Amino acid sequence: MGSTITEKILASHAGKDHVEPGEFLEAKLDFCLGNDITAPLAINEFDKAGASRVFDNNRIALIPDHFTPNKDMKSANQAKALRTFALKHKIKHYYEVGRMGIEHVLLPELGLVLPGYVVIGADSHTCTYGALGAFSTGVGSTDLAAAFITGKCWFRVPESMKFVFNGKLNKWVGGKDLILYTIKDVGVDGALYKAMEFTGDAIRRLPMDDRFTMCNMAIEAGGKNGIIEADEITKAYIKGKKCRVFKSDEGADYSDIIEYDLKVIEPQVALPHLPSNVKPVSQVKNTSIDQAVIGSCTNGRISDLRIAARVLKGKKVKSGVRLIVIPATQAIYLQAVEEGLAEIFVKAGGVFSTPTCGPCLGGHMGILAEGERAIATTNRNFVGRMGHLKSEVYLSNPAVAAASSIKGRIAHPEEVK
């Protein structure tokens, strides 16, 4: 009887030869993560339990990325709680403002997550690391507190859904469009409790940045984890670090197998207020915008900024529209400066910000007023996600967001050529 990659990784970390979907198990964690919003609660629980030591100060990351650089006094207190705990317990992977980045971009960049790992994070987009062939999922703060103490976490082995992508990507189409198309197809709870395994010849050719984008949004379909088997592209990304590579067996069991032909996928846009409310960009071109945000753990990587810069080079952001570009980490920031991308954004009339989650969750750095509308490369367009309850967020890839900032309405990148 065959097993899926998700089942194999979980079995190996629970000391079992084989596991079945539905089975409960306790798995050893290779890495765990908290941020300035979720970790303070975990730290409270840790202290309340009377715990004195963390299981391994080398396998915990504490990243102040959401409301930092501190947006107000309360946020400053939360960031301080992280700092104090990190110092006290000698947490090796604590990254201060100036060194930090958005957690789900930073951890892979630093090589802290490798294929075959089991990772939890008190953040729902922890599913991002599945792109490396790891089992990685979001949990709550209490789960994280327990993990700090035990280095373990309980899981229900998920059923797996297989998504097979065949064919060649159309121009201006990337991982974001593939995942939006998928979420539209299955719905926001279409993969509830399940593993979403992405495969097919198109995935095998897909660059790492796009793979991260896809796995990042597995949660938007209700998925427990997104996962892509590690291959040569993965190995090049982790720079040949030693790791255990797991692959699904031929005879593995899937609750669903869904195939997509890339020929029919053009750039996609998710309309308010659900990530599944997706239409091809050609059908929403009359929508005016007040703001365009390019960044986040979904699309704040260097290749995203390059694509946006390609569209914006020599162009101007339409007057009355705010373009906010947020590289996800300091390294990406620096690279964007060195490659001249930052200059392109600023000359176009855009903002080029220090790394932060910022407006993605309506924290700061670009909050929307009543009645305003943004196009964003982020992952959620829920009511009030970027500000006022009567504001709207449209989700897209970076090329569409950049083109829209030039036109002042949702636009296909070809329109600004």
Added chain:
Amino acid sequence: MKIEGRAHKFGKNVNTDEIIPAPYLNTTDPKELGRHCMEGIDKSFSGRVKKNDVVVAGRNFGCGSSREHAPISLKGIGVSCIIGESFARIFYRNCINTGLPILESPEAARAIKAGDVLKIDTETGKIEDVTRKKIFYAQKFPPFMQEMIKCGGLMKYIKGKKNS
């Protein structure tokens, strides 16, 4: 645990940004979070809800972010139990871990109307709609979780295990 309270109904796909909007995530105080509970979907909720009231929800309740502030705000305002057609998994986990009873029953979630008086036994999963004189049974917790609930949440559970 036995619970008695009035039902407050919500639709499908209620997300954690609606349960507790992000601007309030700069605190962890249950009372303060409670004051803003459900603000993203129903501003009058925190004013209307009484201690021990029950939230009755449609499919995929609690989807979106992993913020434990969501169950904490519900508890903070006095909500005693959540009944839903289905739940987003991190939210479900968070409720179990923080000791907020959460019952999955599509039949009950559809039949119960706002304002109904409910009697709930979290151990057996029995949900009685006193107003409508109907009885439903929610899916029982697997033994693993029953033990955790009996201990009073995840932290007490692992403490117990460490000592044994």
